[in-house]
Amino acid sequence: MKHAVSQQIYDRIDNEMYQYDGDQWWKGNNVYHLLKGSVNPCRFPYFVRTYTQTLKRQAGGKLAIEVGCGGGILAEEIASAGFKLTGIDPAERSLQTAREHAKIYNLDIDYMPGTGENIPFPDAHFDVVFCCDVLEHVRDLPKCISEFSRVLKPGGVFFFDTFNRNFLSKLFVIKLWQEWKSTAMMPPKLHVYEMLIKPAELKELMLANNFDTTEFRGMSPNINPFKMISLLRKRAKGKITYEELSNVMKLKENNDTMVGYMGYGIKKKN
Numbered sequence: 001m002k003h004a005v006s007q008q009i010y011d012r013i014d015n016e017m018y019q020y021d022g023d024q025w026w027k028g029n030n031v032y033h034l035l036k037g038s039v040n041p042c043r044f045p046y047f048v049r050t051y052t053q054t055l056k057r058q059a060g061g062k063l064a065i066e067v068g069c070g071g072g073i074l075a076e077e078i079a080s081a082g083f084k085l086t087g088i089d090p091a092e093r094s095l096q097t098a099r100e101h102a103k104i105y106n107l108d109i110d111y112m113p114g115t116g117e118n119i120p121f122p123d124a125h126f127d128v129v130f131c132c133d134v135l136e137h138v139r140d141l142p143k144c145i146s147e148f149s150r151v152l153k154p155g156g157v158f159f160f161d162t163f164n165r166n167f168l169s170k171l172f173v174i175k176l177w178q179e180w181k182s183t184a185m186m187p188p189k190l191h192v193y194e195m196l197i198k199p200a201e202l203k204e205l206m207l208a209n210n211f212d213t214t215e216f217r218g219m220s221p222n223i224n225p226f227k228m229i230s231l232l233r234k235r236a237k238g239k240i241t242y243e244e245l246s247n248v249m250k251l252k253e254n255n256d257t258m259v260g261y262m263g264y265g266i267k268k269k270n
């Protein structure tokens with residue numbers, strides 16, 4: 001069973017960047033653009049298709065929470081699909097950015113401070129919990145999964161995406177994307193290898209917390225590794241922007257969960 005990470009490991013991740021860089025989410029030529037340009041086009045259609053077609057439910061008016069919403073890049077898509085959305089995040093500066101952006105686009109999203117480990121809502125309150133690109137950032141994953149189960153109504157759905165932990169994800173997520181200067185597109189302390197999560201570990205935690213049906217789908221770049229490395233090098237040299245990078249390198253849904261993956265679980269009805 002995966003446990004909360006030690007202080008020693010947690011000290012190596014830079015979760016403070018969402019506070020000191022919290023005004024950067026919508027500014028284009030930076031790492032946050034990848035969430036909008038490369039990740040959303042893969043995960044969000046999957047979430048909507050699963051909710052409306054596989055599970056045959058309607059998004060309109062359903063109560064949803066996005067845990068770790070940052071500056072609102074996924075939250076705005078969720079709200080636009082019709083969910084009545086609350087976004088929580090520990091980084092107040094990111095929440096401020098999210099509020100300002102939603103106001104410009106006339107989106108009714110309630111943003112408030114909070115963490116996955118301590119969700120400021122009563123039991124059985126939400127129809128859907130989204131926690132995306134966040135599970136690999138939290139100190140206490142088991143506590144978060146138990147909180148998601150607690151705040152969901154029976155039959156409610158938990159959607160997620162995160163990174164696997166193995167030699168290949170170490171090569172891509174940690175080395176190529178983060179540590180090696182000639183290819184890095186992410187800050188060096190964005191992810192910590194030991195905090196990445198195997199699908200089997202996440203599934204075990206979900207089953208232990210009252211989720212029964214679960215699905216895991218792969219998310220991988222739509223280009224081969226050689227093309228990706230060539231684009232990463234151009235980006236690192238400043239020859240192309242993050243926007244140009246994400247226009248070419250998009251994640252696609254598949255069966256390969258070796259590096260990135262997404263999925264859902266349903267809270268038991270009894």
Ligand SMILES: C[S@@+](CC[C@H](N)C(=O)[O-])C[C@H]1O[C@@H](n2cnc3c(N)ncnc32)[C@H](O)[C@@H]1O
Nearest residue numbers: 018068069070073074091115116132133137138
């Ligand atoms: C990579 S961003 C993901 C933003 C958004 N969910 C998305 O996918 O576009 C990670 C977010 O997780 C937040 N975060 C870090 N630790 C958290 C915790 N314990 N509980 C909830 N959110 C957390 C950070 O502040 C940051 O906004």
